[in-house]
Amino acid sequence: MTERPDLALKIDVDTHQGLGEGVPRMLDVLRRRGLRASFYVAMGPDNSGKAIRRLFTQRGFAKKMFRSNAVRLYGLRTAMLGTLLPAPAIARSFPDVLRRIVAEGHELGVHGNDHVDWHDHAVGWTVAAAERALTPAIATFEEILGRTPTSFAAPGWQCGETTLAVLERGPFTYHSSTRGTHPYRPRIGATEGKLAEIPTTLPTADELLGEGVDGERLLDALLGEIGTRPLEVLTLHAEVEGGPYLPFFERLLESLAERTRIRRLDEIADEIDPAALPLCSVAQGTRPGRGGTVSCQIP
């Protein structure tokens, strides 16, 4: 009998609707099961409409759009934010939800300021542009929570040399900004990270949906990926598992609790000595079922 692997539930909150509706539903489920997770919230404006418009205008995205059913996942209103409708502030609209995340024993970290802007441009930013993107997110977090954030997860797993350099200056104690297999210190260009990067190890539900896996097979496909590594990091989305896939979220947690030890990412980070971690390069790569590229650990 092998020991159950640690599994961190990393919940990304990209949108106004995700924080206002998805997060409270997920908190209810987690509370019923007595489980704790790590939430990373995009602190600034919700420009989702721009991202969804991109799905329509980029070649090959329309097919993925229909297969993964983005409008069903994100809703028609979210699909227009920042384009036909003004972009609402995400964190400032729901400060009580942010405080509830913390009050119920979960970790709360920063998931950028403008998710769409970070997703589309971060890898090519100058240091000044990376600072401009991060500073208001940290300020909003401090204003609402009354303390400095300690963890960061890059929107869309987009981590370039300049964003790494700015993240490393603090106030963060670790980050989870790439896809990979095990914790490491990232090296991008001339920048060598000193903090632990704890990458997402598993495919996401929206990627499996993008691959055409749905219904009962979705749970089996995800569970089938677990068990080869001592630490798994699973990224969920408030807009997906806190939205139309809430019943899937419930069944997923039940299955994960039987197979793994579910923990917060900061609990895992606290046990890691970054100096003892391997230094790994990071490069842009593709993931099945996901359009565009993501930043990947090169083992």
Ligand SMILES: [Zn+2]
């Ligand atoms: Zn995100």
